[in-house]
Each structure stands twice: as structure tokens, then as C-alpha cells.
Amino acid sequence: MMMGLGGAMGTFGSSMASLFFLWATFQQMFPDHLKIAIKEFLLSTLQQVSFVQRFSDHIINFFSPYVVISFPEYEGYYHFNHAFAAIDTYLGAKAIDKAHKLKASQVKESKGLVLKRDEAKVRDVYQGVHVWWETVTSTDGYRTQKLTFHRRGLEIVTGSYIKHVVEEGISIEAKSKKTKLFTNNPSSNWDATNKGSLWRHIDFEHPASFKTLAMDPTKKEEVLNDLEAFRNGKDYYKKIGKAWKRGYLLYGPPGTGKSTMIAAMANHLNYNIYDIELTAIKTNSELRKLLTATSSKSMIVIEDIDCSVDLTGKRKKGDGDLRVKKEGEQRKEDQDQSRVTLSGLLNFIDGIWSACGQERIIVFTTNHMEKLDPALIRRGRMDMHIELSYCSFEAFKVLAKNYLDVDSHPLFGEIESLLKDTKMAPADVAEKLMAKNQTVDVDGSLTDLVQSLERRRKEQRDQDDDDHKKKPGGKKLGMFRGLF
Numbered sequence: 074m075m076m077g078l079g080g081a082m083g084t085f086g087s088s089m090a091s092l093f094f095l096w097a098t099f100q101q102m103f104p105d106h107l108k109i110a111i112k113e114f115l116l117s118t119l120q121q122v123s124f125v126q127r128f129s130d131h132i133i134n135f136f137s138p139y140v141v142i143s144f145p146e147y148e149g150y151y152h153f154n155h156a157f158a159a160i161d162t163y164l165g166a167k168a169i170d171k172a173h174k175l176k177a178s179q180v181k182e183s184k185g186l187v188l189k190r191d192e193a194k195v196r197d198v199y200q201g202v203h204v205w206w207e208t209v210t211s212t213d214g215y216r217t218q219k220l221t222f223h224r225r226g227l228e229i230v231t232g233s234y235i236k237h238v239v240e241e242g243i244s245i246e247a248k249s250k251k252t253k254l255f256t257n258n259p260s261s262n263w264d265a266t267n268k269g270s271l272w273r274h275i276d277f278e279h280p281a282s283f284k285t286l287a288m289d290p291t292k293k294e295e296v297l298n299d300l301e302a303f304r305n306g307k308d309y310y311k312k313i314g315k316a317w318k319r320g321y322l323l324y325g326p327p328g329t330g331k332s333t334m335i336a337a338m339a340n341h342l343n344y345n346i347y348d349i350e351l352t353a354i355k356t357n358s359e360l361r362k363l364l365t366a367t368s369s370k371s372m373i374v375i376e377d378i379d380c381s382v383d384l385t386g387k388r389k390k391g392d393g394d395l396r397v398k399k400e401g402e403q404r405k406e407d408q409d410q411s412r413v414t415l416s417g418l419l420n421f422i423d424g425i426w427s428a429c430g431q432e433r434i435i436v437f438t439t440n441h442m443e444k445l446d447p448a449l450i451r452r453g454r455m456d457m458h459i460e461l462s463y464c465s466f467e468a469f470k471v472l473a474k475n476y477l478d479v480d481s482h483p484l485f486g487e488i489e490s491l492l493k494d495t496k497m498a499p500a501d502v503a504e505k506l507m508a509k510n511q512t513v514d515v516d517g518s519l520t521d522l523v524q525s526l527e528r529r530r531k532e533q534r535d536q537d538d539d540d541h542k543k544k545p546g547g548k549k550l551g552m553f554r555g556l557f
């Protein structure tokens with residue numbers, strides 16, 4: 074926003090200088106009564122002639138002591154003006170006690186009802202300067218915030234008022250923010266202007282929290298500390314000259330809590346989630362457009378990264394692939410170059426996005442760490458690798474507390490020893506502990522779990538024996554058990 078405003082102010086400044094010069098000349102040349110007569114004559118004459126309407130507007134502006142600064146919602150294609158959003162929030166919260174029209178919405182249950190001013194015009198006073206805001210909507214649906222004030226207040230308004238409004242807006246937004254979950258629309262559905270059509274969103278109301286997340290307590294603590302350090306790290310990142318972003322790679326078998334952890338992170342930080350479906354994006358440039366349209370304080374999530382981008386960096390899935398095969402090799406090469414590639418994604422994360430984005434977390438998930446390109450997992454790119462593994466006894470205790478509200482039970486000992494050599498995902502354990510017909514039955518659920526673990530252990534042993542027989546000399550038995 075500062076660049077847009079800077080440019081506008083530059084043009085504004087030079088126009089003002091010329092106007093002041095003309096005005097001074099005008100003042101000196103004519104006595105007062107003559108000046109008013111000339112002004113009225115000019116205005117009435119000009120306004121009667123429709124084809125000079127625009128010129129007449131300029132003349133009116135020339136005589137008007139008021140200055141207008143516009144903040145459009147979009148600056149050119151795709152370029153969302155974040156100042157607009159902050160101003161909108163500030164004005165929405167401004168003096169709601171005096172407003173006649175209010176809009177109410179429920180944030181999260183814990184945060185109660187939020188009232189917002191719902192009027193197109195708002196008056197404000199700042200350090201004695203009176204200003205008027207008006208939201209104007211053009212015929213094609215674009216909104217602009219117009220700020221009008223007497224030129225006496227120019228210095229205060231441009232020097233500190235606008236900064237104050239934007240900062241207030243951002244801080245109000247952070248306090249009462251509904252967490253949102255954004256998903257990218259397929260680019261074929263983007264409208265002609267791309268305005269507002271890149272992402273669709275819903276309120277994010279996932280109940281996951283770190284408290285209810287079942288994982289090794291030391292690891293959990295480590296992740297939480299890392300998130301806190303990141304959140305409070307604005308000055309630190311500035312000092313070391315690095316973009317304020319952090320990458321997490323969550324890996325582990327299905328049902329071990331990767332998606333749940335993403336939800337817990339978003340709830341903990343109160344960040345929006347942008348869940349990117351790479352297969353709906355055709356080219357690196359589309360990906361760039363999507364990423365630049367994300368806001369600060371957000372998490373960019375790409376789930377199952379190994380399924381979306383293959384080792385050579387070309388996309389795996391998507392109907393584009395079928396079309397390519399039919400159209401021949403040359404065409405295929407051309408297409409590949411313009412597609413979403415791993416290097417395109419990584420370059421963006423390291424480069425442009427870092428330069429323009431602030432306070433962002435990027436999360437990749439995978440079930441197959443071993444399939445990932447080393448470029449993706451090298452240190453410094455994904456800052457923290459977090460393994461979500463099969464249910465340990467520590468993790469089980471968290472689930473037992475969540476689902477059954479128990480800290481101990483005579484069956485805990487047996488469950489502990491079964492979990493040591495049985496691979497069962499927390500999702501499956503949770504399913505056994507879940508109340509049947511909304512009735513919590515601690516003994517029944519735990520017995521059910523024990524039986525299920527015993528069955529699973531037997532299956533896994535039989536499977537290991539089979540594998541061992543098939544590959545004589547192989548070192549399979551017990552090899553994986555040590556890992557989990």
C-alpha cells in the first residue's frame with residue numbers, strides 16, 4: 074500500500090504545487106467580490122455544458138479546500154490492496170455506539186458476537202483534524218475507500234493518520250479474527266478480472282488443539298516453542314535479515330495426526346489456512362498469483378506433496394496430462410515448461426514470496442518422506458521436520474483423557490506393552506475409544522482396544538513372517554518395529 078500511496082502522493086504533490094501557484098496569482102490579481110463572481114460564473118457556465126463536465130470537476134476541485142485520497146480495493150490485476158482491508162476493519166469498528174446501521178456476526182463461540190458498523194460514510198477526528206470516509210462501489214463491483222479532509226490537515230493525515238488507521242485495522246483484525254480456510258479455485262474458474270475468484274473460503278472451526286493432540290510430549294513442546302518463537306520473532310527476523318517465515322514438513326503414516334496438527338497450529342496462532350490443491354493449478358505463474366494473493370499471518374498448506382509433484386518436479390496428476398499425451402512430444406515439452414514444477418514452487422518460497430510476504434508459515438505433509446526430492450527437504454528450506462508416528466503409550470494417554478476422561482486404568486499396563494510392538498495409528502486408537510451411541514463406557518472401550526491391538530499385532534507378525542519367507546536372507550523382521 075505504501076508504494077501505491079507514495080505514487081499517488083507524488084502526483085498529488087506536483088499538482089498541488091501548480092494549483093497553489095495559480096491560486097496565489099488569482100488572489101493577487103482580483104478583489105474578493107470579483108473572485109466570487111468569476112468563480113460562480115465559471116462554475117455555472119461549465120456545469121451547463123455536459124461535454125466539459127470533467128473539466129468542470131477539475132475547476133471545482135481547484136476551488137475546493139478539500140483533499141481526497143482514494144484507496145482502491147484492487148490495484149491492477151490480482152494485486153489486492155491490503156491497506157483497503159485494514160481501513161475497512163478500522164471503519165467497521167469505529168464508533169459503533171454512534172452508528173445507525175450495524176452488522177452482527179459470530180466469531181468463534183469463545184469470542185462472542187462481533188458488531189460492525191455497516192454504513193458507507195464514516196466521520197472521524199484525529200488530532201483535531203476532521204476527516205470523512207466514504208466507501209464507493211463502481212459499476213463493475215470494485216470498492217474504493219475515499220478519504221476527504223481539509224487541506225489544513227494534510228500533514229497530519231498523510232504523516233500519521235493513515236498509518237494509524239492501517240495499524241489499528243490490522244490489530245483489530247488480529248484480535249477479533251475469524252480463522253478462515255481458503256481453497257484455491259481451479260484456474261479455469263477464475264473470472265476475467267480474477268478479482269476475488271482465486272480463492273474461496275469458509276470459516277475455519279476445527280476444534281483441534283495442542284492439548285488434545287496425541288503425540289510425544291517432548292516433541293509437542295518443541296513444536297509449540299518453535300511456533301511461539303516464530304510468532305514473537307518479528308524483530309529477530311529483521312535483525313538477522315531473513316524473511317519472517319517458517320517451513321514445517323509433517324511426515325508420517327496415514328491417520329497419525331498431520332492434518333490435525335495443521336488445524337491445531339492454525340488455532341494456536343489464530344492464522345488463516347490457505348490449502349493449496351496443486352493439481353488445480355496449471356502453471357508456475359498461476360501458483361505465483363495465488364501465493365501473492367495470500368495475506369500475512371497465514372499458513373500455506375500443501376498436503377501430500379509427494380502426490381502432487383513428482384521427483385523430477387513435474388506434476389503428476391491433472392487432466393492436462395491426458396491432453397498432452399494426445400498432442401505429441403514437442404507439445405508435451407512446451408507444456409511441461411509452463412507447468413507447476415517443484416523448482417517453481419521452491420523458487421517462489423525462497424524468492425519473491427519471501428520478499429513480499431510477512432509472517433507466514435508453510436506446511437507440507439507427506440506419507441512418504443523417502444520419496445521426497447532432497448531439494449525440498451534440505452535444511453533451511455523446511456525449517457523443522459516433524460514426525461507424526463504410530464500411537465505410543467504417551468500419545469494413547471492423551472487420547473484416553475480426551476475421549477474417556479481417564480488418567481489411569483488397570484488395562485493401561487497391557488495397552489502399554491501392546492503399543493510397544495504394534496503399529497496402530499492414533500486415528501484407529503481414537504476410533505476404538507469413541508463413545509458408542511454417545512455413551513462413554515471406559516471398560517468396554519479399553520477392552521475393545523486391547524482386542525483390536527492383539528488382532529493387529531498378530532496380523533503384523535504374520536505379515537512379517539510372510540515377507541521373511543519370500544525374501545530369504547532379508548533383514549526385515551523387527552527392522553521396522555524399532556522405528557516406531
Ligand SMILES: Nc1ncnc2c1ncn2[C@@H]1O[C@H](COP(=O)(O)OP(=O)(O)OP(=O)(O)O)[C@@H](O)[C@H]1O
Nearest residue numbers: 285286287326327328329330331332333499500503
Ligand atoms: N495425533 C493425533 N492426536 C489426536 N487425534 C488424532 C491424531 N491422529 C489422528 N487423530 C484422529 O484421527 C483423525 C484423522 O487424523 P488426521 O487426518 O490428522 O491424519 P493424517 O496424518 O492427516 O492422515 P493422512 O496422511 O491420511 O492425511 C483425526 O480427525 C483425529 O480425530
Ligand SMILES: [Mg+2]
Nearest residue numbers: 331332333376
Ligand atoms: Mg491428512
